Amino acid sequence: MAKTNEPLMIKANRNSDPSNDINVLLLGQTGVGISTFINALANYLCNDTLEEACKDKIQAVIPSAFSFTDGNTLEQKTIEIGQRNEHEDCNEEGRSCTQRCRSFVFPVGDKNLRIINSPVIGDTRGLELDTKAFSDILTFISQYEHLNGICILLKPNEERLTILFRFCINELLRHLHKSAHQNIIFVFTNARATFFKPGATSKILRVLLDQHKKDHDVDVPFSRDNTFLLDNESFRYLALRKNGVRLNNDQLLSYQKSWDHTIKEYSNLINCIVTRPLFAVSNAFSLNEAEQLVRKLTRPIAEIAKLIQENIQLAKQHKENVLKNPQLANQGLPQNEAKIIPLAHPRTVCINEKCCKSITVNNQTKIEYISKCHEECYLKGVVQETINDRRMQECEAMNYKTGKCLKCNCLWSEHQHITYEYETNIARLNGSCSLADIDKRISDLRDEQTKIEDIYKKLAKFLHANSMLPLNDDILEYLRLFIREEQMKKNSGSQNNDVIQGLKEMMKSYEQEMELFKRTIDSEKDRSSSKDVLKSYEIFSLVGTLYRLPINGSKIREQVNGLNINQTKLISKQEVLVELPAKADSSALMRQFKNIMSSN
Template sequence: MAASKEEINILLLGETGAGKSTFINALANYFKFNSFNDAIFGDIDVLITSRFTITNDDYEMQTITVTSEDEDEYYIVDKVGESSTQKCGVYVFEADGGRVIRLIDTPGIGDTRGIKHDEKNFENILKNISQHEYLNGICILLKPNNARMNITFKFCIQELLSHLHKNAKDNIVFCFTNTRGTFFRPGDTLPVLKRQLQEFKEKFEIEINIHKDIIYCFDNEPFRFLAANKKGMKFTDDEKENFASSWEKSAKESERLLRHIKNCTPHKIIDTVSLNNAKQTVLLLREPLAEIGKNIQENIVEIRKLKEEIQRNDFTNQELKNKLYVPHIELKIIPLDRPKIVCNSSECQAHYIGTTTRICHVKWKDLHKYILDLYGTMIFGKCASCGCPAKNHKIIYYKSITEYSENIDENVENELSENKIEQIYKQDHIKMLQEKIDQLKEQQDKVNQIIIKFTQFLMQNAIAAFNDAYVEYLDYIIHLEREKANTSENYDNNILEALEEIKINYDEEVKVIKEMIENNESSSCSLSSEDILELEQQLYDLPNVGKYLQAIKEEEKKAFKYRERRHKLTNMLNSLTKVFTKANIWNCS
């Protein structure tokens, strides 16, 4: 699929302290204002809340905080050495005509909490970029005169290219921040960078040649000046002149950067066969597969009821005519008008949405912030709406419903229309109903086998402690079925008994997998990313099941827009205009 001519996707990576957040804030204002003087007298845009210190004219250190409308000052990370970006943030600049520049911000590499946090951060990064068809640019932000960047830089490049196809290297550029002190040059970092790239060429056969078109130098100080100026801090005319010069150089550099990224061949994410993509697929499908297990059992129960009814009774031709169908309960996806927070706790007393989900009532503004992993309903670790622990909650963008129908076989329908009811034998229909039951049981066995393989894959590739979301959701469904059994006289216990049997068999299989892993016996039967993709396709090929799962995957993709912060560019007479008109930035074919 060709890359969109109206979207440019740029991934920002860098070590902690490289200034990505300030870089994004500065970039937003380069887009907005024609000049530094316009920015001084205008309202600067703040996309990411940040805090920095600056020396005032009395040579005293003063802390300046700029706050985004979508964030709160309380949630700024204060600890030295920690990344101010704790989750991936997606910032979308929208221009007229549906044109979009999307910046994907990431947690800083070189997390002071250790390599495991860096690994988990990369999982989060890869999950976010997998929501897009392609990347136009991969910007690695570095500090100038940093002679000790070896470990973090090596980790950054190695992890990135171990998950993406090697041709992603052609989309990499290096952006140096705070370069005013090095006369807008990379400084001592450049020879270190060259040495590292030479090592990658020799060890990993990844060749990235340094040249002017992939080196960009910026200064973040003009934005900090603007923020301090808005807070009332005074500066001399000479200082303002210096900041204005830095602004002009950085603004021009941003135009040059966008022109280069526009000319890069977009890196197609679909070309990437990565462990992370497979893991995200498995995680997405686990709860729906538990729902499917219940749906299969409901269908088996309904068909068996009809079969036994026909076996027990002597129907007249007309009565039999009314029984010549196959009952079918179909799972369907209904998109919600907006996301909702729901509680999965079996003890929760909040209101139901659908049949298996309880909804907690939250104001839209708070909900949107919660979606962005900032804050919302969770007060002191509990939900303000239902009182359950925060960990029992999740965000949903759609709900599952069931729809009952009575399907008539095409051959039977033809004979019914010709009033040939006498030619249709009772035993034929009983046999056909039994065949449907057998097909559903085979389908359940297939689903069970794939779930076990999914679990094995996750356990073998887990970075952190393995959390079995499938069994947790299956327990939740079983709990709801027990409630029905206790409150309804007409409840068919076969559904509950079948679900409990599925769980028992699953637990036994998981126990075997755990023993294999503990005894280092799992390597001989380990699953690859390609195996997972094949298993996923097998699910899609199953009647009814595949349609439902594909609908879920599509809705999850659509829901990603709620995690983006969209920034409308209302003033088109700015630096971007030059890029639009001179460089024809949207010609990405």
């Protein structure tokens, strides 16, 4: 058997008991060094000293890039470490490096240490991306049973701390249970510059924490027990060495001291994390889960609303035909049945009129979208079916300068991100169908339509009052799309005036009621406490009544379940099992980690 030169590696166990995992969420603003935190940890686990690390292969779990200026020539050079991938954007100045949540699972004996790397807050592209990033963080961590630690990374002299704090504290505690304050840990990076002290940030942080306690009655501790001072610049030193840059002895000594101090702090940090009471994620995400569920319902409800209109029209046409020819009553009532076809991968398609065409299938006019612009589109941050979402600009099919699709040349706003296809075909209800049966079917369909509309309006009001994200009324986008499709069918000869009129009436009713609601709650201080707004725990029982509707409830549930499965698949692609050289298993830091984790 041929010998291999591949080094022996240790790797986290994906099948380990998740209740024993140590889960740590990292939060911070642009430039604070979240990715460097993870890369540095990988190197500390492999080498006991900086001198040893200089001789070893650098561990670059996450691709990284930074600028270095030569002190003698003042020449600037870009240093890159690791292989670039679609998850990281490490080459554009001022933009967030981590583009979406990913978890990095380190092997620690028979347990896993999961470090969750989140999109950083304070992106130069604006506040809207910050709110979407935070929503993505909440969605991502909801897959885990618990969090051991929520680490907020700060710079010791950070003037923009207020922006970070409002997102990482106020928004976090708004969506989590108040008990989460026990798991919040402050980690100061780049602390070598302030002699491993919190610096000016300490005073600002205390003021903000006091204000938070006054406004929300939540006491978030800030003491030496939950505060840690690191400096991971030694990772950058290793990166410079690997790129042929040599620094003087004074600089080397400084980095050696930083390395030795930071390894001790990492050990103290892990000890703090594992001794915290577990924060049960599954029991504390009712608000975020409710938001997620309501957003997932938008496309299914819009499609069922259209289906109901089609079936009412089919029933009315059949009634007219039976009146002319009673023999037709024995053929059964024709009704459209919907079929959900899950896609192997999320897809971006163009919905512009020029990228679709009318086709006739079994004497029915249908609209076919012919431009599949990105067949496997794992778009950053998108967890729902969406139309005209600004995140569509980030799709690989889009030209980032013009905003137009590289495949069909239509604007990004005319594209849709989908995880399933929706088809309808006419079938006949079993048995003969009297005129009274037809009238009852029409009445039942209209009754379901009214119930669905009323339920969705309540759900939409909940979103308007509670959502972190600016709400775009996705239901209106879908109704406009379906009205346009029906108009195209009409131009091709379909007799579908009732369908068009029904969709227009639903759209008008929704717009009028929501406009009145928005004017009412905008004047209220606490929008979520309005008497017209559901509580998060009421969402699930209300949606349950939607699922139990006798004609269309099971179809709505099937679509939502499909979206949940697709979201789970997407999230699973965002977990990395970190492989480390076998020698890491016996490093000083790894031994400390094992002792800490086994004794707690």
